[in-house]
Amino acid sequence: MTPDAAPTSLQRRRWLSSMATVPLATLGWPRLASAAACDDGAGWIPPDDFLSDLPRLMQALRVPAIGMAVVERGEVVWARNLGVTNAETRAPVADDTLFEDASLSKPVFAYLVLQLADRGVIDLDAPLVRYRRMDYLADHPWVDMVTARDVLRHSTGMPNWRKDPAHEKLVPAAKPGTRIDYSGESIFWLQLVVEKLTGESLDESMQRLLFGPAGMRDSSYTWSKDLAERSVYGHRAVEDEEAGMPPQMLRDTWNAAQTVADRWGKPLSAWRYEDAQRALPEVQAITPEGLVNWPGDILANAAASLRTTPSDYARFMALMVRTSRAPWQISEATRMAMLTKQIDVPGRWTDKGLGWNLEATPRGPVFYHSGSNGGIFKNFALGDARGQRALVALTNGGSGNVLYRRVVRAATGHDLLAFDL
Numbered sequence: 001m002t003p004d005a006a007p008t009s010l011q012r013r014r015w016l017s018s019m020a021t022v023p024l025a026t027l028g029w030p031r032l033a034s035a036a037a038c039d040d041g042a043g044w045i046p047p048d049d050f051l052s053d054l055p056r057l058m059q060a061l062r063v064p065a066i067g068m069a070v071v072e073r074g075e076v077v078w079a080r081n082l083g084v085t086n087a088e089t090r091a092p093v094a095d096d097t098l099f100e101d102a103s104l105s106k107p108v109f110a111y112l113v114l115q116l117a118d119r120g121v122i123d124l125d126a127p128l129v130r131y132r133r134m135d136y137l138a139d140h141p142w143v144d145m146v147t148a149r150d151v152l153r154h155s156t157g158m159p160n161w162r163k164d165p166a167h168e169k170l171v172p173a174a175k176p177g178t179r180i181d182y183s184g185e186s187i188f189w190l191q192l193v194v195e196k197l198t199g200e201s202l203d204e205s206m207q208r209l210l211f212g213p214a215g216m217r218d219s220s221y222t223w224s225k226d227l228a229e230r231s232v233y234g235h236r237a238v239e240d241e242e243a244g245m246p247p248q249m250l251r252d253t254w255n256a257a258q259t260v261a262d263r264w265g266k267p268l269s270a271w272r273y274e275d276a277q278r279a280l281p282e283v284q285a286i287t288p289e290g291l292v293n294w295p296g297d298i299l300a301n302a303a304a305s306l307r308t309t310p311s312d313y314a315r316f317m318a319l320m321v322r323t324s325r326a327p328w329q330i331s332e333a334t335r336m337a338m339l340t341k342q343i344d345v346p347g348r349w350t351d352k353g354l355g356w357n358l359e360a361t362p363r364g365p366v367f368y369h370s371g372s373n374g375g376i377f378k379n380f381a382l383g384d385a386r387g388q389r390a391l392v393a394l395t396n397g398g399s400g401n402v403l404y405r406r407v408v409r410a411a412t413g414h415d416l417l418a419f420d421l
Helices: 009-015 048-061 102-118 148-152 184-198 202-214 225-230 250-264 273-285 310-321 332-338 400-412
Strands: 065-072 075-083 357-361 364-373 377-384 389-395
Touching: 048 065, 048 075, 048 400, 065 310, 065 400, 075 310, 102 148, 102 184, 102 202, 102 310, 102 332, 102 364, 102 377, 148 184, 184 202, 202 310, 225 250, 250 273, 310 332, 310 377, 310 389, 377 400, 389 400
Parallel strands: none
Antiparallel strands: 065 075, 065 389, 357 364, 364 377, 377 389
């Protein structure tokens, strides 16, 4: 695909996958050790010598910007943004620069769903079709079995993203609850269930129930002119020899939808699925063929479209490791359920909680999630609930996964299996 070519809908859905990684061995670089590896009393703020060397690593990996934040004892204690938002304009990052979180969107949405569950709005073990059956769902008995718990532990049996959502029905490939299938599609369906139950858009519910109370003032699943101005651009991986800026995926589709939103006088943050359905023909008329193919391409996406500052994401991570509770937060039992194995699948080296991956390490259990949108935004969040600490690293480069692994190793001493398998 040439630099000026528009991404197809299939490419966009592949871009939204959070599982793509580049092995560190590809670059032939050694792994980093850290004092934190042998001292659990040490904090997770990256060492000064590593931070001094970080610009060199960023240049070598062609990662224009990285944002990092650290939680200790359940509080955000440190944050730093380095680099530029756009390698061509060289605009520097600022404290309020927004990163595209990609699949780090999923645990945040899971928290919202569990808030609703604690309030009795949704039953995690009730079939989703009881709440909302979308017209794109296949007529199949397994569809009728999918629950919110299946969605949050990725046991729906559904694909990550359909190849042709405009014409292809969504159907599980396995009986729900029997195996792990990472699925953005199921997250999106659950998002539409939440719309039905709350009568609100995704962003309206998020602002009311989570972002507002948590002080996450720079967080949104949607788009506006202000968010556009503060958001980083994504850049190619170091081994990608194509020249120029790559297609910007969500930015490209959002900008087109923004034109319709302005005409309607209804902000994208207030759009629900029915609004995206109504807007689809207008957006398709002003975009290259193949860019926008179904309403899900222009609607906030609980699986992939969150953008935050690193500090805001760390505020969310603090909720995951903090034992003190406020009335608006999920209960302690629900927090522990998020961080406890929810399905027993023999032979796995990692487990699924509710919204999180779980890994047993020599120094105790940790929870984590990665994110990758379009191969040009790579992110990672890691938490230690027992130690009440967490680390988030957000990047705008295709080789950002190589960089964030070095950050994690240097700051925490953890060398996760998730980095290699």
